Amino acid sequence: MNSPYLISRERFVPASPESVFDLLARPAMHSVIDGSGTVRDAHPHGPARLAPGATFGMDMKMGVPYKIRNTVTEFQEGHRIAWRHMGGHIWRYLLEPADGGTLVTEQWDARGVRHRVMYRIMGVTRRHPASLEQTLEKLADYFAAR
Structure with missing residues (x-):
């Protein structure tokens, strides 16, 4: 289904799916890989691991x-x-094993949001593709540096 309310990007990450998942499941790491520049807290409110x-x-x-x-x-x-x-809206990560690492797909999904047209009016749907690409780049760089 092609929709302006489902934005999806993918990238190869040089780490196992288990390692990538573990990082994504730790909210304290979200500020490290955030490509939007909006996540500020390295000490989230909630569990250490999701x-x-x-x-x-x-x-x-x-x-x-x-x-x-x-x-x-x-x-x-x-x-x-x-x-x-x-x-x-939903932030989703899908992980598929790939030779030498993981193919990571990040999705921003607002298809189920009642007033989703506001996201288009506010420019959110135009900004998110670049933010997703930057997040995936930071994720790949994080593991490449290890």
Whole structure:
């Protein structure tokens, strides 16, 4: 399904799916790999490692500082993790083993959001492709440096 409310990018990461998943499941690492420049808190509010149904908060900044709360909605150890933002959109990571590492797909999914047209009006759907690409680049660089 082609939709401006499902933005998806993928990249090879030189690490095992288990290693990539472990990093994604630790909210304290999200500020290290964030390509949007909005995640500010290296000490998130919630569990040290995510699990199905877990909730966690982050300190953010997009113009002005704010706090965000997320709930883990998809969790398949080593393969898939996603969390829903309070606004209803979902951040999802899909991991596939690849020769010498992992093919990581990051998705921003607002297809189920009632007032999703506001994301287009606010320019969110135009900014997210570059943010996803930068996040995946930071993720790959993190593991390449190890």
